[in-house]
Amino acid sequence: MFFIVGIVIVMGCIFGGYSVHGDMGILWQPIEFVIILGAGIGAFIIANPKKTVTGSLKAFGTLVKGPAYKKDNYLELLSVLYSTFKLAKSKGDLALETHVANPHDSTLFGAYPKFQHDHHAVEFFCDYLRLLTLGANNPHEVEVVMDEELDIHHAETGAISTAFQVFADAVPALGIVAAVLGVIVTMSSITEPPEILGGLIAAALVGTFFGIFMSYGVLAPMASNLSATYASDAHYMKCIKIALIGHMQGYAPQVSVEFARKALASEMRPTFAEVEEMLQNLPPVG
Numbered sequence: 685m686f687f688i689v690g691i692v693i694v695m696g697c698i699f700g701g702y703s704v705h706g707d708m709g710i711l712w713q714p715i716e717f718v719i720i721l722g723a724g725i726g727a728f729i730i731a732n733p734k735k736t737v738t739g740s741l742k743a744f745g746t747l748v749k750g751p752a753y754k755k756d757n758y759l760e761l762l763s764v765l766y767s768t769f770k771l772a773k774s775k776g777d778l779a780l781e782t783h784v785a786n787p788h789d790s791t792l793f794g795a796y797p798k799f800q801h802d803h804h805a806v807e808f809f810c811d812y813l814r815l816l817t818l819g820a821n822n823p824h825e826v827e828v829v830m831d832e833e834l835d836i837h838h839a840e841t842g843a844i845s846t847a848f849q850v851f852a853d854a855v856p857a858l859g860i861v862a863a864v865l866g867v868i869v870t871m872s873s874i875t876e877p878p879e880i881l882g883g884l885i886a887a888a889l890v891g892t893f894f895g896i897f898m899s900y901g902v903l904a905p906m907a908s909n910l911s912a913t914y915a916s917d918a919h920y921m922k923c924i925k926i927a928l929i930g931h932m933q934g935y936a937p938q939v940s941v942e943f944a945r946k947a948l949a950s951e952m953r954p955t956f957a958e959v960e961e962m963l964q965n966l967p968p969v970g
Contacts (some may be wrong), residue, residue, distance in 0.1 A: 713890040723896075747910065765937075766938070771792065783813075784802045805921065834918070841918075849904050863891040864888075881895075926943050941959065
């Protein structure tokens with residue numbers, strides 16, 4: 685939502701301000717746009733692997749929606765963690781086997797639909813619970829593996845925001861390319877009357893304007909937005925990691941959940957009282 689508001693403000697201020705004294709028709713230079721954006725998209729495809737290119741297309745939805753995880757998601761996650769650890773403490777880690785083997789049919793996870801439908805989070809959580817049932821009991825060694833997996837995921841999402849930033853950095857230069865081509869056209873028409881030459885020069889300058897505008901007004905802010913959004917969403921997985929390590933170290937479910945709560949960003953972090961009230965109203969674990 686804020687992304688759309690920002691785009692409207694940028695467009696309104698730039699084009700609205702120009703329209704006070706300038707002719708809006710002069711800015712409509714579709715050939716310049718094709719040269720700049722077409723070359724930019726081509727360079728984007730050349731510079732990035734297929735996974736990053738397809739991920740970049742999906743990123744437009746992320747820009748509009750913002751972070752995937754809100755405060756309600758974190759409250760539900762803390763509930764899942766508590767219920768899981770409580771079951772493991774009361775019946776042993778082996779009691780988790782059936783839930784881990786079929787998480788989408790699990791009665792334990794079924795009480796928490798937002799979590800259950802998050803494929804990446806469920807897979808991450810269940811993979812490490814499975815290690816517990818197989819006898820992995822060294823929290824420091826498991827934490828190293830978790831950090832490696834999270835670093836890989838962070839690098840994959842970071843590649844998308846970096847690709848947008850590289851695109852933003854390249855577009856002004858491509859705007860100059862379009863402007864130079866426009867100057868070439870102008871020089872080849874040097875015998876034309878001044879009003880024709882003026883229009884050709886104006887069209888060339890639009891290329892420079894459009895490249896700078898797209899870079900600093902649209903693409904660079906998009907890259908920054910994506911970077912912040914991915915960093916925010918990363919707290920969800922980090923929350924799972926910290927709670928799991930606490931459980932492996934033998935802490936009570938309430939303590940492991942509190943460790944996870946304290947790792948959340950301030951705007952997403954529920955209060956201790958909110959978590960306590962939530963835990964008192966959880967469905968029976970079994």
